[in-house]
Amino acid sequence: xxxxxxxxxxxxxxxxxxxxxxxxxxxxxxxxxxxxxxxxxxxxxxxxxxxxxxxxxxxxxxxxxxxxxxxxxxxxxxxxxxxxxxxxxxxxxxxxxxxxxxxxxxxxxxxxxxxxxxxxxxxxxxxxxxxxxxxxxxxxxxxxxxxxxxxxxxxxxxxxxxxxxxxxxxxxxxxxxxxxxxxxxxxxxxxxxxxxxxxxxxxxxxxxxxxxxxxxxxxxxxxxxxxxxxxxxxxxxxxxxxxxxxxxxxxxxxxxxxxxxxxxxxxxxxxxxxxxxxxxxxxxxxxxxxxxxxxxxxxxxxxx
Amino acid sequence: xxxxxxxxxxxxxxxxxxxxxxxxxxxxxxxxxxxxxxxxxxxxxxxxxxxxxxxxxxxxxxxxxxxxxxxxxxxxxxxxxxxxxxxxxxxxxxxxxxxxxxxxxxxxxxxxxxxxxxxxxxxxxxxxxxxxxxxxxxxxxxxxxxxxxxxxxxxxxxxxxxxxxxxxxxxxxxxxxxxxxxxxxxxxxxxxxxxxxxxxxxxxxxxxxxxxxxxxxxxxxxxxxxxxxxxxxxxxxxxxxxxxxxxxxxx
Numbered sequence: 001x002x003x004x005x006x007x008x009x010x011x012x013x014x015x016x017x018x019x020x021x022x023x024x025x026x027x028x029x030x031x032x033x034x035x036x037x038x039x040x041x042x043x044x045x046x047x048x049x050x051x052x053x054x055x056x057x058x059x060x061x062x063x064x065x066x067x068x069x070x071x072x073x074x075x076x077x078x079x080x081x082x083x084x085x086x087x088x089x090x091x092x093x094x095x096x097x098x099x100x101x102x103x104x105x106x107x108x109x110x111x112x113x114x115x116x117x118x119x120x121x122x123x124x125x126x127x128x129x130x131x132x133x134x135x136x137x138x139x140x141x142x143x144x145x146x147x148x149x150x151x152x153x154x155x156x157x158x159x160x161x162x163x164x165x166x167x168x169x170x171x172x173x174x175x176x177x178x179x180x181x182x183x184x185x186x187x188x189x190x191x192x193x194x195x196x197x198x199x200x201x202x203x204x205x206x207x208x209x210x211x212x213x214x215x216x217x218x219x220x221x222x223x224x225x226x227x228x229x230x231x232x233x234x235x236x237x238x239x240x241x242x243x244x245x246x247x248x249x250x251x252x253x254x255x256x257x258x259x260x261x262x263x264x265x266x267x268x269x270x271x272x273x274x275x276x277x278x279x280x281x282x283x284x285x286x287x288x289x290x291x292x293x294x295x296x297x298x299x300x301x302x303x304x
Numbered sequence: 305x306x307x308x309x310x311x312x313x314x315x316x317x318x319x320x321x322x323x324x325x326x327x328x329x330x331x332x333x334x335x336x337x338x339x340x341x342x343x344x345x346x347x348x349x350x351x352x353x354x355x356x357x358x359x360x361x362x363x364x365x366x367x368x369x370x371x372x373x374x375x376x377x378x379x380x381x382x383x384x385x386x387x388x389x390x391x392x393x394x395x396x397x398x399x400x401x402x403x404x405x406x407x408x409x410x411x412x413x414x415x416x417x418x419x420x421x422x423x424x425x426x427x428x429x430x431x432x433x434x435x436x437x438x439x440x441x442x443x444x445x446x447x448x449x450x451x452x453x454x455x456x457x458x459x460x461x462x463x464x465x466x467x468x469x470x471x472x473x474x475x476x477x478x479x480x481x482x483x484x485x486x487x488x489x490x491x492x493x494x495x496x497x498x499x500x501x502x503x504x505x506x507x508x509x510x511x512x513x514x515x516x517x518x519x520x521x522x523x524x525x526x527x528x529x530x531x532x533x534x535x536x537x538x539x540x541x542x543x544x545x546x547x548x549x550x551x552x553x554x555x
Contacts, residue, residue: 051400053396053400073402076400081400083393083396083397083400086392086393086394086396086397087392087394089319089323089389090323090327091323091327096319096322100312100315100316101401103312103315104311104401104402104403105402127326
């Protein structure tokens with residue numbers, strides 16, 4: 001498969017600060033690819049170099065077969081961008097922004113249905129400054145999609161939004177993929193990456209430390225599984241001997257925690273519980289997330 | 305015919321003009337304040353008495369002061385808008401569209417020049433009504449001179465806009481440069497009374513040449529007698545534009 005975006009050995013410094021040290025990655029057609037990492041890890045710089053909005057110090061970048069710097073004008077017709085913490089003129093109306101953007105591209109989508117799809121039709125005459133955070137981001141998505149781009153770049157799309165607005169935006173992003181458009185996004189929210197991305201690359205100190213699907217990364221780095229169940233049966237710990245059960249009494253019932261690893265662990269525990277005929281009142285499993293992978297690989301939390 | 309280089313130019317210009325009128329403070333401030341200054345000064349200095357000749361026996365010409373104030377407020381407004389746009393990432397967002405940098409900046413210049421003409425028209429109307437006999441200047445010639453001056457001063461505005469770190473500094477930094485420019489322009493004190501170093505500094509400011517040209521238009525000596533100033537305004541425009549393309553920051 002030929003990648004839509006290919007980056008090799010990208011580097012970029014600001015004075016003595018190395019923003020991107022050495023980044024190589026590939027993004028394929030129709031996928032949502034997420035660059036994840038803490039603030040200052042080099043996410044935005046990498047993305048802006050790929051968009052052609054920043055000049056790298058070293059490395060090769062190809063987007064849709066074009067060089068982002070040399071073919072900047074041709075590329076701008078084929079990609080859509082949304083910048084981190086972007087704004088428009090305070091007193092520009094929604095329809096005016098859409099109208100300006102429409103006039104810049106030879107081929108555009110039907111903007112009425114685009115705005116309706118993004119839930120902005122009632123805001124057509126509103127000034128930008130009066131929009132909520134979620135509405136602003138939806139407008140930026142509309143502006144990024146107006147010319148039917150083949151690749152869309154979304155930088156920290158949901159930062160600062162409340163949970164409802166964030167979920168609404170997630171729905172829109174999966175909708176972009178459903179149109180066949182490739183999405184390259186950055187986020188520092190692991191839950192967002194896990195929900196949206198087909199593949200993620202973890203970046204820290206300007207270097208990629210791991211690339212893969214969220215599931216594969218969890219599988220590879222955090223295979224631990226935990227089963228927690230409660231039971232009012234007797235001698236549960238003895239009947240599950242050898243599994244390393246930790247018992248904690250709570251009134252009439254007790255809670256049992258069993259730790260293990262691997263995909264088959266939970267199934268194995270369920271089989272033993274069934275075989276022993278233990279009466280189970282509550283049951284849950286704890287499976288590590290991308291956040292756990294991140295903690296393990298970087299040695300610190302994402303919100304540091 | 306579509307010129308890709310200037311795609312979206314008129315649409316953006318029209319949009320920026322509309323947006324400007326939606327900001328009451330900036331709009332009224334730049335359009336009306338210089339005219340108010342002119343009227344107050346004109347009355348205080350007794351220009352309302354009909355006089356036989358257009359030459360007024362005043363320390364300076366309030367009409368030219370007002371015209372220069374109009375030009376300077378256009379520059380102040382430009383510096384403020386650009387720094388706000390940069391701080392808010394608006395410049396960056398516009399730049400990642402097919403809009404060319406010339407279009408993005410050119411639209412602002414055209415809007416400023418149009419509002420300069422509007423403000424100047426108010427000035428002339430007020431002058432004709434309140435101080436009859438005084439405003440016997442060729443309005444078109446006067447307007448053209450103000451526009452040329454504004455155009456040249458705006459290029460300095462782009463240099464200032466590059467130096468302003470955040471929008472909060474737009475006003476004070478603008479004032480630090482623009483008020484001395486006005487003081488040295490030769491409007492209040494004849495240039496030849498300045499020490500040599502100050503005089504040479506004054507020649508680097510477009511305001512100085514704009515005042516000389518406006519004085520010439522006012523006293524009837526006309527453009528021909530001030531070709532040096534016209535050339536200086538154009539040369540400073542080229543120099544400041546070249547400088548600003550080097551130092552301008554989009555974000």
